[in-house]
Structure formats: structure tokens, C-alpha cells
Amino acid sequence: MENITASEVAGFGVGTFLLCATIAAPKVDAFISSSQRSSLGMCKKCGDVKLIACKKCKGSGLVKTGGLFGLGNPLDDMFLGRFESKEKPVSCVNCGAKGHFPCPECNQVCVSSSNESQ
Structure with a gap:
């Protein structure tokens, strides 16, 4: 150089x-x-959807195993269903295979408003 x-x-x-x-x-x-x-x-986190996608499974409820450094085949992500993988996806433990969580800010507002009405 x-x-x-x-x-x-x-x-x-x-x-x-x-x-x-x-x-x-x-x-x-x-x-x-x-x-x-x-x-x-609107709610800053969820946009009044009242659900937040799981970060581990990205909202699908399933986690792909294997791959280099825990990463799956990048071609699977680009072309869904085109390439068959030998590894079957596993249910996400983080969200219980739901793919989402209730929004903590919206739940807090709902709980506080229901307590005030009583």
C-alpha cells in the first residue's frame, strides 16, 4: 500500500x-x-397491536437448529420452501412456540385502568 x-x-x-x-x-x-x-x-413498543414478536424465533414460534454459529442456511431464508433441510425446526422455548408476547406497556395501562374502575 x-x-x-x-x-x-x-x-x-x-x-x-x-x-x-x-x-x-x-x-x-x-x-x-x-x-x-x-x-x-399509539403505544411506542407495539403500535397498538398489543403483541410483540419474539426476538429468538422472529415471530414464527419455531427455531431452526444447526448451521455455522447457530445460523441456518441463508438460502432457506431467501427462498422459503425451496430447499429441504435435514434438520427439523424446534419449538421456541422463549415464547412457548407462540411467536409473540403481550405488550408490557399496553398490559400495564389495561391493568391500571381496570383497577381505577373498581
């Missing part, structure tokens, strides 16, 4: 910026959606 040009340095800079933007995108999206929900008077 003794003769590096200005365009190569700019390419490395743009590549680094794009990598950082890709990594930060879910956090930025969560922040924007939370602020939009609060401005509309």
Missing part, C-alpha cells in the same frame, strides 16, 4: 460509511418508528 491514490482513499471512505450505515439502520428505523407512533398517540 505504498502508492495509494486519492480515489482509492475515497472508495475506502465511502465503503466504511456504507458499512456503518448498514449496521446502524435497524436502530435508526426503530427510533423513527417509535417517534411516529408517539406522535400519533
Whole structure:
């Protein structure tokens, strides 16, 4: 790397910026959606759906086992049902195979409002 040009340095800079933007995108999206929900008077976590998807099984209720570092076949995620895997999915222990949890903020509001009416 003794003769590096200005365009190569700019390419490395743009590549680094794009990598950082890709990594930060879910956090930025969560922040924007939370602020939009609060401005509309909705629950910040669930958007008045009253359910939150399980993070372990991503709302499906099933967890795929095996794969490198616990990751499944990436082609299975892109083309659902096209590639048969030898490993059968296991029920999610985190959510009890439901795929979701009740929203804690909405439940808290429901419990407090029912206590006030009594």
C-alpha cells in the first residue's frame, strides 16, 4: 500500500460509511418508528397491536437448529420452501412456540385502568 491514490482513499471512505450505515439502520428505523407512533398517540413498543414478536424465533414460534454459529442456511431464508433441510425446526422455548408476547406497556395501562374502575 505504498502508492495509494486519492480515489482509492475515497472508495475506502465511502465503503466504511456504507458499512456503518448498514449496521446502524435497524436502530435508526426503530427510533423513527417509535417517534411516529408517539406522535400519533399509539403505544411506542407495539403500535397498538398489543403483541410483540419474539426476538429468538422472529415471530414464527419455531427455531431452526444447526448451521455455522447457530445460523441456518441463508438460502432457506431467501427462498422459503425451496430447499429441504435435514434438520427439523424446534419449538421456541422463549415464547412457548407462540411467536409473540403481550405488550408490557399496553398490559400495564389495561391493568391500571381496570383497577381505577373498581
